[in-house]
Amino acid sequence: YHVLPFDKSFISTNFGKIQKVLYKTFPEIDDRVFFYDERDKTLYATKMEEVVTNILEFEPWDQVDACVFNREMKWVLAIAHEDALLFLEENSK
Template sequence: MNDNGSTKEPGIEISSQEAKPIVEAFLAKFKSKDVNIPSNLPTACQLKGIKDIDVLRSSKFLNLNKIYYYFDFSNQLFETLPKEILEFYDSLQPWEDYDFCIFDSGMKWCIGVTHNDDVILVDPERILNFPSPGLLENDGKNIKKPAD
């Protein structure tokens, strides 16, 4: 816990100078360019992917080395290990309404965690070996069953 009672962020915060090009590249790739989506809507809430909380517990995710996670609201980028992200996620208190994105250094996939407790995976190359059958798709507006 931090001094203010919030769950302590895991990993190492990357300096703003070092983080700037990483964050810019991440946002260019994953943040929606749809003019109908409010610009202040967190990136995690804009992701178009598969809704699946289990990805955070999957061996493909947990066996990765270094990953990043990014908080839009504070413009903070951290470097950490997947197991530390899972521990952070599991430790969040009900009043902690975080929106953050987890991604790899190659920006091949992204996991968005929203204040609504949604976990949304964007993994076009299926590096994390998802989607699993029967999961829900998020088109940025509605959650729905994927087409067969």
């Protein structure tokens, strides 16, 4: 898995870097994804752009624990309150 530093502005200012690190498997900004928010225990079908917008609205003291899945559930991007992004991908053998 890949671990990236995370803060409120990290995704918006480093979106291209995130895509490069994740070997182009990270979704395009308009891709449809599933977003699971641990705070309200709800799964949303949404666009990656809306996920990024939602995350950027969090305050520094907000505890963020959420997961983003692609539609096929072959990868997950976990946003942890420990200020890290974790990316796990299905092994393609």
